[in-house]
Amino acid sequence: MQTPLARFQRLLRIPTVSHADESLVARGAFDEFHAELARLYPRTHRALAREQIAGHTVLYRWPGASAEGPLVLMAHQDVVPVVPEEWAHDPFGAEIVGTGADAAVHARGAIDDKGALVAIMEAVEGLVGEGFVPARDVYLAFGHDEETAGDGAAAVVELLRARGIRPGLVLDEGGAVVEGVLPGVDRRTAMIGVAERGHMTAWLVAHEAGGHASTPPALPATARLARALTRLQRRPFPRRISAPVRAMLATVAPHARQPLRTVFRNATLVGPLLSAVFARMGPETNALVRTTAVATELHGAPGENVLATTARAAVDIRLLTGDTVAGATERLRAVIADEGIRIEVRRAAEPSPVSPWRGEQWRRLAGAIATALDEDIVPTPYLQLGASDSRWFTAISDHVYRFTPFHLTRSERDALHAHDERIRVDVWLRGIDFYRALITRS
Template sequence: MKKWKLFILILVAFLLIFIFVTAFPTMTIDSKQPASQKAEININQEEAVKHLSEAITYKTISYQDREKFDYKEFDRFIDFLQHSYPSVHKELDVERINDYALMFRWEGKDQSKKPVGLTSHYDVVPVLQGTEENWEQAPFSGTVIDEKIWGRGTLDDKVGVIGILQALDYLLEEGFKPERDMYFMFGFDEEVGGDLGASAMAETLKERGIQFEFVLDEGGAIVENMVPGVKSPVGVVGISEKGSATAALSIEGSGGHSSQPKSRTNIGRIAGAIAKLEETQFQEDLKGPGEDLFEYVAPEMDFGMKYIFSNKWIFEPIIEKVLLQQPASAALIRTTIAPTIFQAGEQYNALPEQASAVINLRLMPGDSLEDVKNFIEKTIDDEEIKVEVKGSEATKVSSVEGEPFQTVQQAARNVYDEAVIAPYLMFAGSDAKHYDSVSDNTYRFLPVQITSEDLNRMHGTNEHISAENYINAIKFYVEIIKVSNQ
């Protein structure tokens, strides 16, 4: 046999082996989605919508300057809850922490089981001054029109507070009794860190020796057109949230007249440092919660995408390159760098004696503040520039194996039977991080189906929610309480 024929035969053999080795996992990959177990849940929509509508009218606004809090509005909101949900306040133990954080305990039959906690917050961000007229409906009107409820908090996060209370009201009327203790914690300062709300409630629970099986907070949602190759909406459950750090870069040196500049000025050196960081970036790596996301959605993809993600061991470099093309997916696989403040100079013809820049970084699980500082110093390679890094590292990564995560999955599938429910890494912050110390697992999921436009409205103009979405959120909370107690 001629050598070229032998070479072709060997090449064909290797090609067939490659096809078999890569096609096999593609064809045999199993879905990680539990079968939907839809139950008949008849929510009184008129009453539920009325309650959320009124809840929006209370201006429970969080400000960075806590002196600006209007606590009369917070008192009015709490009075509204007591008036609207008398059965909940009668049947459950209610406690106020730091006057405005609300903690409800529903005693279960079996005290040997670890409790489960659901948490949300009722404070909201301010409406940016000058944008009020851009709202189709007044931001604190709670207007209901065309089956939509309008106003600040309809998505973030009075929908969670009122949704949970409506679910409790429904279950109490149904005569439901939990097997385990259930806790419901409502913070009042989440938008400014949660130090007096969720953090204080978590510390109180820690002092009492309470350890949750899991705590569920707001976070990911059910998003349409989220993952390429997946036609169904994808419900993402945060199993960790990225850390948030601030890096301050500064340099001091002689100034002088702009007519005789040095070859490297203070501004130029800081600008050069920023340019180097943006050009270099942190190393990408599809691991942890990001990897978990694609393991859960891969079985639901069309064949081409399924083939690639089922063989990550071969295609990972290609996958990572594709993910880096979009900011949202790039943030899933690396610590991000975002220069936000640059300060230098006051006079057009005078070289500034000082220059500084501030960079916001969102840290991947496993990246420490020390790692970040070392990376910055090594990358900019300028001993004259002082680097200070402060902030928080990523939260712990909760498990996707076992009952806790499956409980969240099952409850979501029972309401949204077409959705693919998967873990992911949350980029923003939430109160969930405060409960890490008192819970085996902390998950982040807002049980509503939204679009990219809805995401922009959460802290922006024209925040609203459809009545259908809101009712489904209530049904989810009913389901997760029931599934948790099976």
């Protein structure tokens, strides 16, 4: 009989890679993944209704004693591409490296996000086998293109909306159990995303007549573009403490050492100073206190000795709670200050609404953390730095949270979307216990 770990390894070995260019997606890998889910979790597939939506997104419904205010557990099947030679182990080999508490599964998707998906399936399979009936309906929503467009999750939301279903609690990937992230706080914290930043992509475009590179103009398109990017880098978006971050600081304040305990408790009064400190501490804390903008793609001439008729740069912008797409676009124009640079907003999503960090649903999450992980862990509201499929569900639920129930070190978090992604075996197994506890708490 297969163990939970063996089932996890099997699903990690299926390369469900998503690409922005959908012609590159191997659809057969997703078909194989679905077939393996059905084979590995037969009780779940007998007890839960299953629908396939928008291609390869799947939605399961587990009938409970009541259909009102259901629980939605989210995860995504797709993973980002890999560069195999950068990895110490086969990225789709799901090898176990190390022993004892250090034993870890190395694979693309181990954390992002098959770790959560398989842990959810393990929890449901076990509870179904025990004859458990949830107090309210439980939905499992597993998107297939979270890493690109998120169309699968959007289609699920439209389907649920059309059926008049308004979830009482939605949980997707997000913050983890961490330590040493916040200065002066030694306790482990469960970072529960109550909101996520908005996301927009702006293309900066410069044009010129072109010609031979041996006779360049005084300010070629590439130089004009480089100047615009330099101005943007030198004048970042302003810092401030948003409501979710202020709530996070107030929550951890009792567990912080002095003088930071007092500082965190008075974050409103000392906001400018505190945001300046956070901005200098590192990329994660800097992203908590400002809208960020970074050039990610550059395009110029088609040859080494040819002047670029068009020079373009893609700028990835993540909007802090309270900022807007329109405001960010205007700031780009003001900072770049060059009419020769055209700004094209290709895609944009405003920051999400903020879910409450008090009340019944928050207590349900906190209770599951205490029961399954550790009572010593401090659940705290958190501003999710990246985008997730959960953003679509804010249209049909007021309680949308982003939390992955795994204790992750800094190096493990740094491996997300990079090489050597991995998760410790005992950490992953405790995640199953978390989902069991959440499902069984009414």
